[in-house]
Amino acid sequence: MKATTPSDRNLPRDQDTLRENETNRLISADKVEGTKVKNRAGEDLGTIDSIMIDKLSGRVAYAVMSFGGFLGMGERYHALPWSVLKYDTDMNGYVIDLDKETLKNAPTYERGEKVDWNDREWGQQIHDYYRVPPYWI
Amino acid sequence: MKATTPSDRNLPRDQDTLRENETNRLISADKVEGTKVKNRAGEDLGTIDSIMIDKLSGRVAYAVMSFGGFLGMGERYHALPWSVLKYDTDMNGYVIDLDKETLKNAPTYERGEKVDWNDREWGQQIHDYYRVPPYWI
Numbered sequence: 676m677k678a679t680t681p682s683d684r685n686l687p688r689d690q691d692t693l694r695e696n697e698t699n700r701l702i703s704a705d706k707v708e709g710t711k712v713k714n715r716a717g718e719d720l721g722t723i724d725s726i727m728i729d730k731l732s733g734r735v736a737y738a739v740m741s742f743g744g745f746l747g748m749g750e751r752y753h754a755l756p757w758s759v760l761k762y763d764t765d766m767n768g769y770v771i772d773l774d775k776e777t778l779k780n781a782p783t784y785e786r787g788e789k790v791d792w793n794d795r796e797w798g799q800q801i802h803d804y805y806r807v808p809p810y811w812i
Numbered sequence: 813m814k815a816t817t818p819s820d821r822n823l824p825r826d827q828d829t830l831r832e833n834e835t836n837r838l839i840s841a842d843k844v845e846g847t848k849v850k851n852r853a854g855e856d857l858g859t860i861d862s863i864m865i866d867k868l869s870g871r872v873a874y875a876v877m878s879f880g881g882f883l884g885m886g887e888r889y890h891a892l893p894w895s896v897l898k899y900d901t902d903m904n905g906y907v908i909d910l911d912k913e914t915l916k917n918a919p920t921y922e923r924g925e926k927v928d929w930n931d932r933e934w935g936q937q938i939h940d941y942y943r944v945p946p947y948w949i
Contacts, residue, residue, distance in 0.1 A: 700948075701873055701929040704841035704863040726841040726865070728872055733894045735870045736838055757870045792838040811837075 711768035712740050712760070720771065720778055724752065727792060729810055736792075736810040737801075738769075742778070751783040754790075758807045773805075781805075848905035849877050849897070857908065857915055861889060864929060866947055873929075873947040874938075875906075879915070888920040891927075895944045910942075918942075 704726045712720045721742035729736045737754040760769040773781075782801050784790050791797065795811075802809040841863045849857045858879035866873045874891040897906040910918075919938050921927050928934065932948075939946040 699930055700866055700868050701864045702867055703876075704845070704865055707865065708841070726863070727838045728841055728844065728863070729837055730839055730899065731837050733872045735865055735872065739840075762867065793836055 707738065712755075713763075713766050713768050713770055714773055714775070715770060716774070717766060718775060720773070720775065721753065723769065727754070732810075734810055742783070750786055752785070753778070753781055753783050754801055756802055756805050756807045756810065758810075759805045844875065849892075850900075850903050850905050850907055851910055851912070852907060853911070854903060855912060857910070857912065858890065860906065864891070869947075871947055879920070887923055889922070890915070890918055890920050891938055893939055893942050893944045893947065895947075896942045 707726055708723050710723045712723060714720055721740040723738050724741040725739045726735055727737040727739065728734070735757040738757055738760055740753045740755050742751050742753060743749060755771065759771050761771070762768075763770040781804055782797070798809055798811070844863055845860050847860045849860060851857055858877040860875050861878040862876045863872055864874040864876065865871070872894040875894055875897055877890045877892050879888050879890060880886060892908065896908050898908070899905075900907040918941055919934070935946055935948075
């Protein structure tokens with residue numbers, strides 16, 4: 676298996692690769708990380724930074740998106756419920772149905788900030804914000 | 813959120829960190845990658861190389877374990893169904909109930925080998941080998 680580096684993703688993709696992304700059910704977490712997130716208008720919202728897995732169910736709970744900042748300064752992190760992300764081959768990234776203004780009001784945390792991933796109240800707020808059922812249901 | 817590098821995992825862990833690993837339901841894919849896999853006898857079997865996610869269900873399908881080799885030469889990859897891995901805080905790694913001999917006969921692929929992750933027959937063989945139901949059921 677070829678290792679995928681972030682730079683791979685910047686190379687032009689041929690039709691085979693596109694078709695592969697479209698039809699393949701399985702994707703490596705590494706490949707998800709570094710993928711751009713856009714809204715339906717095609718505006719860049721951020722980049723997938725990491726994937727949070729629920730050990731108990733084996734489900735992906737969140738895709739954490741980094742947003743804004745420069746060289747790691749001022750960057751904010753959004754824990755996006757996995758279910759709000761749709762992969763769009765034409766846009767070559769994940770698409771969420773959210774404008775930039777709405778995203779600014781979404782729950783975020785900053786680099787170095789301690790997040791209690793097991794705080795159900797916090798998790799509920801996030802899922803409420805994005806209007807999807809929580810991963811633990 | 814503190815970025816976790818593989819070297820972090822080699823540092824001695826205090827009781828708080830252990831407790832966190834034990835009780836936290838969520839874990840980042842980055843943290844799973846690089847974690848050692850052992851058998852019940854405590855023998856090193858390999859290291860988690862990557863995580864394969866089923867886009868449709870949002871479930872982790874496989875944890876790919878690298879095994880053997882030196883500087884990437886002769887290394888073999890095992891696609892382990894996520895459900896066979898149990899995290900063991902005492903062993904500071906994942907434990908699977910398998911001896912080294914049995915692992916040698918398991919389905920593997922080598923670096924650079926093209927794997928058709930959507931081949932159901934191949935997937936069924938793997939799940940049969942490890943005696944767990946397939947992720948798509």
